[in-house]
Amino acid sequence: MTSIEVQSPATGEVIAQVPDLGADEVRALVERARQVQPGWERLGFDGRARLMLRAQKWLLDHRERVIETIVAETGKTYEDAQIAEVAYGAHAFGFWAKQAPRYLADEKVSSAQLFVKGKKLLVRWRPLGVIGVIGPWNYPLTNSFGDCIPALMAGNAVILKPSEVTPLTSMLMAECLRECGFPEGVYQVATGRGETGRALVDLVDMVMFTGSTATGRKIAVQAAERLIPCALELGGKDPMIVLRDADLERAANAAVYYSMQNSGQTCISIERAYVEAPVYDEFVAKVTAKVAALRQGPGGVPGTADVGAMTFPPQLELIEEQLADAVAKGATVIAGGHRREGAGLFFEPTVLVDVDHTMDAMTQETFGPTLPIMKVADEEEAIRLANDSIYGLGGSVFTKDLDHGEAVARRIHSGAVCVNDAMVNYTALELPMGGAKQSGLGARHGAGGIRKFCEAQTIVVSRNFPKRDLHMFPNTAANTRRIGKLLQLLHGRGKRR
Numbered sequence: 001m002t003s004i005e006v007q008s009p010a011t012g013e014v015i016a017q018v019p020d021l022g023a024d025e026v027r028a029l030v031e032r033a034r035q036v037q038p039g040w041e042r043l044g045f046d047g048r049a050r051l052m053l054r055a056q057k058w059l060l061d062h063r064e065r066v067i068e069t070i071v072a073e074t075g076k077t078y079e080d081a082q083i084a085e086v087a088y089g090a091h092a093f094g095f096w097a098k099q100a101p102r103y104l105a106d107e108k109v110s111s112a113q114l115f116v117k118g119k120k121l122l123v124r125w126r127p128l129g130v131i132g133v134i135g136p137w138n139y140p141l142t143n144s145f146g147d148c149i150p151a152l153m154a155g156n157a158v159i160l161k162p163s164e165v166t167p168l169t170s171m172l173m174a175e176c177l178r179e180c181g182f183p184e185g186v187y188q189v190a191t192g193r194g195e196t197g198r199a200l201v202d203l204v205d206m207v208m209f210t211g212s213t214a215t216g217r218k219i220a221v222q223a224a225e226r227l228i229p230c231a232l233e234l235g236g237k238d239p240m241i242v243l244r245d246a247d248l249e250r251a252a253n254a255a256v257y258y259s260m261q262n263s264g265q266t267c268i269s270i271e272r273a274y275v276e277a278p279v280y281d282e283f284v285a286k287v288t289a290k291v292a293a294l295r296q297g298p299g300g301v302p303g304t305a306d307v308g309a310m311t312f313p314p315q316l317e318l319i320e321e322q323l324a325d326a327v328a329k330g331a332t333v334i335a336g337g338h339r340r341e342g343a344g345l346f347f348e349p350t351v352l353v354d355v356d357h358t359m360d361a362m363t364q365e366t367f368g369p370t371l372p373i374m375k376v377a378d379e380e381e382a383i384r385l386a387n388d389s390i391y392g393l394g395g396s397v398f399t400k401d402l403d404h405g406e407a408v409a410r411r412i413h414s415g416a417v418c419v420n421d422a423m424v425n426y427t428a429l430e431l432p433m434g435g436a437k438q439s440g441l442g443a444r445h446g447a448g449g450i451r452k453f454c455e456a457q458t459i460v461v462s463r464n465f466p467k468r469d470l471h472m473f474p475n476t477a478a479n480t481r482r483i484g485k486l487l488q489l490l491h492g493r494g495k496r497r
C-alpha cells in the first residue's frame with residue numbers, strides 16, 4: 001500500500017505518513033461497518049448518547065492535543081482551531097446526543113382522508129446503514145468529523161474520508177471514540193486521495209460531502225447512478241452589504257474578521273463587500289487600518305497571530321491568478337497582494353478596490369485572505385450584485401434599521417443571511433445550514449441535518465376489521481354510491497372555496 005506525506009503548511013515540515021487506501025481496502029472497511037451497524041442501532045438513543053457525552057468530555061480533556069493536531073496539519077492559528085473547531089465539536093457532541101431522539105422520534109400523523117379513518121398513521125426514521133462522509137481540508141474537525149456525529153447518533157456506521165492534506169484530526173477522533181468505548185468499526189477513517197473517495201461513494205448507502213462545487217457535482221452524478229442519497233455543502237461567494245446607516249465600526253470589524261479568519265478558507269467567509277457610496281470612503285479607511293494591524297505567521301502559540309497559513313498549496317496560485325486578473329481589469333490593491341517569502345504557505349491579508357463583476361475575484365470563490373470592496377450607488381444595486389452569482393451559501397447586511405435589514409436579507413438568494421453579523425448562523429445547530437443555487441444540496445444542522453442520514457418509513461395500522469371495506473372486492477353498486485357521495489362532498493367543498 002502506498003502512503004501520503006502530511007506536511008505542516010506553516011513550516012513546510014513533514015509531520016506524518018498515512019496510508020493511501022485503494023478500492024479493496026475501502027471495501028473491507030465498508031464490510032466491517034455493515035457487520036457492526038445493526039448492534040449499534042440496537043443500542044438505542046440512550047446508549048449512543050451516553051458514549052457521545054463521554055466523547056465530548058474526552059475532546060475537552062484533550063483539547064490542547066486536538067488543537068495542536070489541527071494547527072499542525074492546517075497551519076491555522078491556535079484561536080481558529082479553538083473557536084471554530086474544538087468549540088464546535090464539543091457543542092455538537094452534546095447537541096446531537098440530546099436532540100437526536102427528539103428529531104427522530106416517531107411521529108403520529110392525523111389525516112383528513114376518509115379512507116384511513118380510524119387507522120393509526122405513523123412516520124418513523126430508520127438509519128440508512130453505512131454513511132460515507134467526505135471532508136475538505138479547511139476544517140478537519142468541524143466540516144469532516146462534525147457530520148459523523150449526527151450520522152452516528154441516528155444509528156448508522158460511518159466511514160470518514162478526510163482530505164489527503166489533513167487526515168490527522170480524523171484519525172485522532174478515531175482514538176477518541178475507541179477510548180470512549182464506541183464499538184470497533186462504527187467509525188472508521190479511509191485515508192487517501194480523490195480515488196479513495198470515489199471508491200467509498202461506490203459502496204455506501206448515503207454520502208455527505210463538503211468541498212468544491214466541481215467535485216460535488218461528480219459525487220452527485222455517481223450517487224445518482226447508484227440511486228443513493230447525497231447531501232452536498234459546496235463553495236460560496238458570500239456577499240456583505242453595508243448600507244449608509246450602518247454602524248461602520250462594527251461593519252469594518254466584521255468585514256476584516258470574517259474575510260480573514262482561517263485565512264479566508266471558510267465556505268461562508270465574506271468574499272466580497274458592496275458599500276453604499278456615502279459611507280464607502282470611511283468604510284474602506286477603517287478596513288484598511290484594521291488589516292494593516294493584523295499579525296500573520298505560524299499561530300500555534302495562543303495570542304501570537306491573527307492570520308495563519310494557507311492549508312492547500314494550489315490556493316496560493318489561485319489567489320495570485322485572481323488578483324492579476326482583477327488588476328489587469330482595473331482593480332487597485334490597497335493592502336497586501338503577495339505571498340510571503342520564507343517558509344510556510346502564507347498570503348498577505350489583501351484588500352482590493354475599484355472592482356466589478358468582470359473580475360474573477362468578484363464572481364469565483366477565492367478561499368483566501370482577500371476582501372474586494374465595491375462602491376454601489378444604492379441598496380438596489382447592492383442586492384442585484386449580491387444575487388449576481390452562481391453561489392448562494394451565506395450573506396450579510398449591515399444597517400442600524402433592523403427591520404429593514406431583515407427585509408434586505410429576505411431578498412438575498414442564499415441559504416443563510418445575518419444582519420449586522422456574519423457566519424454565526426453556523427454555530428446554532430438548531431438552524432439548517434445549506435446552500436442555495438450551486439452552493440449545495442440539503443443541509444447540515446437542524447432536524448433535516450440528522451433526518452438526511454435516515455429513511456422515513458410510514459406505518460399504517462388498521463385497528464378495526466369491517467366486513468365490508470371500501471377497498472375490497474367485489475365492486476358493488478353500494479360501494480360505488482358511497483365513493484360517489486364522498487366525491488360529491490369534496491365537490492361541494494371545492495365550490496364553496
Ligand code: NDP
Binds near residue numbers: 136212
Ligand atoms: P475537493 O472538492 O476536490 O475535495 C474535497 C474532498 O473530496 C477531499 O477529501 C477530496 O480528496 C475528495 N475528493 C476529490 N475528488 C473526489 C472524487 N472524485 N470522489 C470523491 N471524493 C473526492 O476540494 P479541494 O480540496 O480540491 O479544494 C478545491 C476548492 O474547493 C477550494 O479552492 C475551495 O474553493 C473549495 N472548497 C470548499 C470547501 C467548503 O467548505 N465548501 C472546503 C474545501 C474546499 P483529496 O483532498 O484527497 O483530493
